[in-house]
Amino acid sequence: MSWETVIGLEIHAQLATRSKIFSGSSTAYGAEPNTQANLVDLGYPGVLPVLNTDAVRLAVKFGLAIGAQIAPRSVFARKNYFYPDLPKGYQISQYELPIVQAGSLQIRLPDGSLKTVGITRAHLEEDAGKSLHENLQGASGIDLNRAGTPLLEIVSEPDMRSPVEAATYMRTIHQLVRYLGICDGNMQEGSFRCDANVSVRPQGQQELGTRAELKNLNSFRFVEKAIEFEVERQIDLLEAGGEVVQETRLYDADRDETRSMRSKEEANDYRYFPDPDLLPIVLDEAFIAEVREELPELPEAKRARFIADYGLREDDVDILVASRPLADYFEAVAGTVKDDPKLAANWVVGELSGALNRDGVDIDASRVPPHALGELLLRIKDGTVSGKLAKEVFEAMWAGEGGADEIIDSKGLKQITDTGAIEKIVDEVLAANAAQVQQYRDGNQKVLGFFVGQVMKASQGKANPRQVNEILRKKLS
Numbered sequence: 001m002s003w004e005t006v007i008g009l010e011i012h013a014q015l016a017t018r019s020k021i022f023s024g025s026s027t028a029y030g031a032e033p034n035t036q037a038n039l040v041d042l043g044y045p046g047v048l049p050v051l052n053t054d055a056v057r058l059a060v061k062f063g064l065a066i067g068a069q070i071a072p073r074s075v076f077a078r079k080n081y082f083y084p085d086l087p088k089g090y091q092i093s094q095y096e097l098p099i100v101q102a103g104s105l106q107i108r109l110p111d112g113s114l115k116t117v118g119i120t121r122a123h124l125e126e127d128a129g130k131s132l133h134e135n136l137q138g139a140s141g142i143d144l145n146r147a148g149t150p151l152l153e154i155v156s157e158p159d160m161r162s163p164v165e166a167a168t169y170m171r172t173i174h175q176l177v178r179y180l181g182i183c184d185g186n187m188q189e190g191s192f193r194c195d196a197n198v199s200v201r202p203q204g205q206q207e208l209g210t211r212a213e214l215k216n217l218n219s220f221r222f223v224e225k226a227i228e229f230e231v232e233r234q235i236d237l238l239e240a241g242g243e244v245v246q247e248t249r250l251y252d253a254d255r256d257e258t259r260s261m262r263s264k265e266e267a268n269d270y271r272y273f274p275d276p277d278l279l280p281i282v283l284d285e286a287f288i289a290e291v292r293e294e295l296p297e298l299p300e301a302k303r304a305r306f307i308a309d310y311g312l313r314e315d316d317v318d319i320l321v322a323s324r325p326l327a328d329y330f331e332a333v334a335g336t337v338k339d340d341p342k343l344a345a346n347w348v349v350g351e352l353s354g355a356l357n358r359d360g361v362d363i364d365a366s367r368v369p370p371h372a373l374g375e376l377l378l379r380i381k382d383g384t385v386s387g388k389l390a391k392e393v394f395e396a397m398w399a400g401e402g403g404a405d406e407i408i409d410s411k412g413l414k415q416i417t418d419t420g421a422i423e424k425i426v427d428e429v430l431a432a433n434a435a436q437v438q439q440y441r442d443g444n445q446k447v448l449g450f451f452v453g454q455v456m457k458a459s460q461g462k463a464n465p466r467q468v469n470e471i472l473r474k475k476l477s
Contacts, residue, residue, distance in 0.1 A: 009155075022278075025148060074091050078274075098124075100121060103119040164224065170215050198231060199244070367400065
């Protein structure tokens with residue numbers, strides 16, 4: 001039988017607020033356990049939650065970016081369940097009336113094709129604490145620093161049909177929330193993670209199959225691998241005459257398998273009801289218009305502009321727009337070089353990205369600021385330094401040895417453009433390689449590259465390559 005995979009993702013993005021969603025406790029990462037949890041976070045009797053307005057603003061910004069409906073009135077609900085890291089015995093979330101509804105996102109798949117994924121809703125909620133098991137023999141610890149951290153849960157329609165589509169959608173959401181500045185996207189710190197709802201059905205069947213939920217996937221690779229395993233598990237089970245059970249499963253990356261965690265709860269299991277301590281969120285048009293004015297240029301629009309305005313290759317543009325800071329860096333360099341955006345793109349995608357990756361440095365902390373890289377590229381364009389020697393200059397700049405002009409002067413890297421000096425070197429190379437000269441004159445044009453290499457070697461890479469080619473062709477003919 002031919003099977004179709006059906007996937008929907010629930011992505012949890014930690015909102016970039018300085019304090020929690022219902023209390024003034026800090027959301028900073030890395031503090032000692034239970035040092036950033038106040039009485040509200042700990043669920044003490046008699047304390048009341050107060051909504052963080054910034055969390056609302058960031059949620060609305062996301063909704064506008066995906067073309068969703070922003071609810072003029074949304075309500076917080078209590079989601080009741082017991083777990084040791086949930087001090088109140090319930091989580092404050094949104095259920096029937098979420099703040100963002102009915103949006104969509106276009107994703108660009110690895111083969112270049114586009115697909116639109118529906119987004120059912122995005123709602124505000126608080127995070128729970130964290131159970132700790134390491135270095136605690138026979139016991140578990142509870143760290144409540146995360147309790148009350150503001151989350152935006154982004155729930156997709158079951159529109160994805162392969163693990164690749166699911167991972168691409170997750171990457172696109174990750175890129176978007178960082179562009180918007182509403183989430184730092186740090187998966188290692190738990191700021192961005194997802195649950196995947198996976199089912200299979202016979203090809204052509206409209207009715208959805210029974211789904212399993214894969215919890216807390218915190219890398220794009222794990223999302224893809226976990227879904228691949230789960231799809232295979234369900235198909236094997238069905239083809240053997242068994243039934244898929246609706247349940248929550250965990251992905252074990254070490255064994256590359258999913259395993260059962262608990263039976264999947266339904267909404268009525270959580271006994272949702274409106275939280276009596278929190279008023280409804282009521283948004284007027286003026287507030288929504290104000291947030292709309294804060295929207296940056298979004299990735300797809302920036303991609304189209306880079307291709308149209310700068311004439312860049314799509315592969316390079318995909319790298320440049322992957323993050324907003326990298327795109328801004330490129331535009332600053334291109335603004336310095338002005339008439340040669342392709343040169344700017346080549347260096348940002350090539351030398352700069354290579355140095356960032358090699359040293360594990362983020363673009364925001366680049367050791368060569370955009371204006372400094374732009375000045376180096378101007379030295380290439382005016383013939384002061386060759387492209388090859390410019391790479392040596394860049395490495396010195398990256399090492400903190402100074403600006404482009406300072407390094408070129410101190411290292412004696414100025415390009416030789418004196419025609420007479422280059423002719424002298426060419427004459428010496430031709431005289432020392434009479435056999436290759438004859439080969440060229442017998443019709444072997446490839447030997448020209450040999451001569452260029454010899455001249456550049458003799459000049460320590462300083463001879464102007466264009467002039468070297470011209471003089472060689474003239475003398476050899």
